Amino acid sequence: MANNDSKERKEGMTTIAQITYIPLYTDHPKEKVQDLIEFVAQHDVEVDINYLSTSVKGEPDVIFELIRDIYETMTLEKEVFRLHVELLSPTELDPAEELESDDEE
Template sequence: MKTIAQLTYIPLSEQDPREKVQELLEHLAQYDVDIEVGYLSTTVIGAPKVIFELIKDLYDTMSLESEKFRFHVELHSPEKE
């Protein structure tokens, strides 16, 4: 089974948020997931355990590195492989 999560990260205290967004995209590359980068959000597809670990790790990373942010997570129903 694979879980699909659509992630939107919005750094609120940055002059140019693209750098922070790019750093998080590079961080995602360490996970065994499929990544689809869109204009406003990124979709990750993978095993449920990996997706939830990834979400927690991203949140923890953003909390340490960003003063203020919004992090929207939309979970889609799982797909059977």
């Protein structure tokens, strides 16, 4: 039963992660960061690109899956990197935002 309660709380919740990706030992760090931004944009999250980091907003499960995907993809590509992630606590999805996301589907 606790599992169902947890699942119900996650639905309708949104969180923000601020991601800083630092490619190491490369002559072209900007290209590596741009590649990562393009990778992130393929996920079901809102993306806000900042000077030193990228913020992503979405359902907590989607955010955690994205972080895992970034880590695993960069590892498989034999990249040497630092990945800093800051998470904000989840908040309830604003009903207006929920309607907008339904319209997009």
